[in-house]
Amino acid sequence: MSDITKEQIRQPENLVYTKTKLLTDKALSYCPGCGHGTAHRIVMEVIEELGAQDNTIGIAPVGCSVLAYEFMNIDMQQAAHGRAPAVATAVKRLLPDRYVFTYQGDGDLAAIGTAETIHACNRGENITIIFINNGIYGMTGGQMAPTTLPNMKASTCPYGRDVETMGNPLKMTELIAQLPGVHYVTRQAVHTPAGVRKTKKAIRKAFDLQKQEKGLTFVEIVSNCNSGWKMTPVQSNKWMEENMFPFYPLGDIKVDGQLIK
Amino acid sequence: MAKVKGDIVVDIEKCKGCEVCITACPNDVIAMTKSVNGKGYHYAESVNEECIGCANCAIVCPDGVITVYKVKL
Numbered sequence: 001m002s003d004i005t006k007e008q009i010r011q012p013e014n015l016v017y018t019k020t021k022l023l024t025d026k027a028l029s030y031c032p033g034c035g036h037g038t039a040h041r042i043v044m045e046v047i048e049e050l051g052a053q054d055n056t057i058g059i060a061p062v063g064c065s066v067l068a069y070e071f072m073n074i075d076m077q078q079a080a081h082g083r084a085p086a087v088a089t090a091v092k093r094l095l096p097d098r099y100v101f102t103y104q105g106d107g108d109l110a111a112i113g114t115a116e117t118i119h120a121c122n123r124g125e126n127i128t129i130i131f132i133n134n135g136i137y138g139m140t141g142g143q144m145a146p147t148t149l150p151n152m153k154a155s156t157c158p159y160g161r162d163v164e165t166m167g168n169p170l171k172m173t174e175l176i177a178q179l180p181g182v183h184y185v186t187r188q189a190v191h192t193p194a195g196v197r198k199t200k201k202a203i204r205k206a207f208d209l210q211k212q213e214k215g216l217t218f219v220e221i222v223s224n225c226n227s228g229w230k231m232t233p234v235q236s237n238k239w240m241e242e243n244m245f246p247f248y249p250l251g252d253i254k255v256d257g258q259l260i261k
Numbered sequence: 262m263a264k265v266k267g268d269i270v271v272d273i274e275k276c277k278g279c280e281v282c283i284t285a286c287p288n289d290v291i292a293m294t295k296s297v298n299g300k301g302y303h304y305a306e307s308v309n310e311e312c313i314g315c316a317n318c319a320i321v322c323p324d325g326v327i328t329v330y331k332v333k334l
Contacts, residue, residue, distance in 0.1 A: 007329045009268040016267070017316040018283030019325035032302065077270050079292030193285055193317040226279075233279040 020044045022053055022073045028219040029067050033233020035223030037063060038134055038190040040071055042189070042200040043103065046207055046230045047074060056099040057091050059084040061107040061113075066130065082113020085120035088127040101128040107137045110172045117176065121124040124181020124215040128206045129217065132174065134225035135244060142228030149247055154228070166217040170248065173220045174223055177254040183215035185254035189222045215257070222248050229231075267314020269307050270305050272326040276304035282318035282327065291318055 010169050022044035030036045047056050055075055060068040069076030079087040084102035092100040108194035120127070136154055137143040140141050144154040144161060147169050151160035161169075177185040184206055188199035199221060206217035222244050226236035252260055264315050269291070276298060288311040293303040305318075305327070314331025 004266060004332065006268050009266060009332050010270060011330070014330040014332050016314050016329040017319040018328040023325060027275050030323065032277035032311070032323075033281055034323055037325065038321060041325050086296045191281075191321070193320045196320045233281055234284055236280065237284075 003195070020048050022048050024071055024073050026070055028071055031225075031227045033224065033226050033236065034138075035134070035190045035221065036132060038196060039103075039130065039199075039221050039223065040065075040068065042190070042196060043101070043130060043197070043203060044072060044074075046200060046203045047099070049204065052207075055097070056101070057095070059088045059091070059102040060102070061102065061104040061108040063108045063137075065103055065105060066139070069240060078256060082108050082111070083116050084113065085125070085127070085129060086116045088129075089120055089123070089125045092125055092127050096126070099128070099210060100126075101105070101130060101134065101207075102208075103130045104173075104211055105138070106131070106133045106135065106145050107139075110146045110170050114172075117172070118179070121176045121182050121216050121218070122179045124179075124183075126210055126213050126215065127211050128203075128217045128219070130203065131220040132223050133172075133220055133248065134223045134228070135169075136156060136225045136228040138225045138228045142225070142230075147172070149243060152243070168169050171248070173218065173248075177259060178217060180257075181215050182218060182254060183257050184209050184217040184252075185220075186218075186252045187220040187222060187248060187250050187252055189240070191224065191240060195250075220248075222250070265313050265331055267329060267331040269318060270328045270330070271305050271307075272284060272302050272309075272328075273298050274300070275324050276302060276312045277324055278302035278304055279323065280305075281321050281323065285317040285321045287315065287317065288313060318332040 058076045144157040189195040224236040290312045292308045316329040319327035
């Protein structure tokens with residue numbers, strides 16, 4: 001039992017899991033514990049499973065994930081702030097045989113890019129949108145975002161978001177699920193192993209539906225921003241479970257073009 | 262008696278010491294070291310022989326620094 005040494009276990013034939021080759025060797029620029037890294041990895045794992053490294057074009061936004069093209073070892077295009085769905089529309093129409101996805105945060109997709117997002121969804125473009133929602137503007141220093149929860153503290157609302165003066169949080173995912181051009185909408189999280197597996201399945205499904213030209217597919221990933229929330233990574237994951245999930249419930253919202261919630 | 266035995270290898274210089282792997286591990290195999298890597302982070306290491314190679318730690322690791330091996334005995 002105990003006579004097997006670690007060197008004997010660490011053989012290539014015993015390998016269970018390692019980082020996908022579709023992520024570059026560069027160290028990720030994200031803060032320790034940030035969900036972006038996990039989200040990057042599962043998107044790349046899905047593309048690896050599809051064998052589509054040479055056949056996929058990703059659109060990087062502005063925000064924390066602005067440097068996604070440094071880490072994702074596929075063809076990437078950087079878009080102006082919020083305009084990733086517009087760029088993706090052009091790419092997909094010119095190269096319809098490619099998988100095209102955008103990878104956007106909440107400040108990008110739900111604030112400055114609301115118009116582009118909603119109209120791309122309404123046109124039913126055959127693209128996949130991956131939406132990372134952490135309820136805050138992470139890159140610029142934790143300011144209030146449209147998705148910030150009521151009474152949640154941010155650097156521009158230090159006493160908590162007051163819905164009387166600052167408005168209500170925007171549920172972009174529920175909003176776009178109403179649009180007829182959108183085929184598949186789901187909300188997932190990547191803070192636990194089970195959540196990561198479910199999210200990966202959802203992203204795989206979204207890419208498969210894109211291949212079948214069913215319409216726009218949208219995957220929201222509720223994520224943490226431990227730096228912006230001023231917590232440790234483990235605390236922020238717990239806070240996310242207790243506060244974000246009641247407001248942003250996980251699960252499929254639209255499947256096969258039919259609303260299920 | 263466990264029928265499988267696993268082991269993890271951590272890419273020390275890329276680990277940022279976020280400790281998400283510690284909560285994901287079902288057998289409390291992982292702990293942070295007292296020493297730090299080149300960037301000044303404490304990094305994850307395997308501290309006992311209980312690893313079953315479930316890869317939960319590697320799946321949740323935001324930086325993908327953990328490689329998992331498993332053998333059936």
